Amino acid sequence: MAALTKDRQTPERSGKEFSFPVKASTQIFAGSIVVLAAGLAEPGKAATGLIAVGRAEAHADNRNGGNGDIDVPVRAGVFRFDNSASADLITRADIGADAWIVDDQTVAKTDGSAARSKAGRIVDVDDLGVWVQLG
Numbered sequence: 001m002a003a004l005t006k007d008r009q010t011p012e013r014s015g016k017e018f019s020f021p022v023k024a025s026t027q028i029f030a031g032s033i034v035v036l037a038a039g040l041a042e043p044g045k046a047a048t049g050l051i052a053v054g055r056a057e058a059h060a061d062n063r064n065g066g067n068g069d070i071d072v073p074v075r076a077g078v079f080r081f082d083n084s085a086s087a088d089l090i091t092r093a094d095i096g097a098d099a100w101i102v103d104d105q106t107v108a109k110t111d112g113s114a115a116r117s118k119a120g121r122i123v124d125v126d127d128l129g130v131w132v133q134l135g
Helices: none
Strands: 017-021 026-028 033-037 040-043 051-056 060-062 071-075 077-083 098-103 106-108 118-126 129-134
Touching: 017 040, 017 051, 026 040, 040 071, 051 077, 051 118, 051 129, 077 118
Parallel strands: 077 106
Antiparallel strands: 017 071, 026 060, 033 040, 033 051, 051 071, 077 129, 098 106, 098 118, 118 129
């Protein structure tokens, strides 16, 4: 396309709310970490190549469906998730570093010897968990 020669009404999105097609035979719980694999949404898990896109805003049950039969609403932002344990426990000293996905509600300090995908950036740590910027 050529450069503009008059005013344009450009469509806008909030940049925080999205909807993604859910992978076949998959259930995503509200409040969980949502990742994309090959463009399809699924719950966060310890695996490589996943893209964390946000938190599920509603329950999405596609266990009896095919790829993309339903969508899951997702919100990007800063959310508190469970902290891993032992050597993978995230502390306040890790604020600003990456958090790594353990499962759909837990994040860790390391990539688990290259076995996990990045969740997002650690924003804060408190007694109840780790605040992570997703999406």
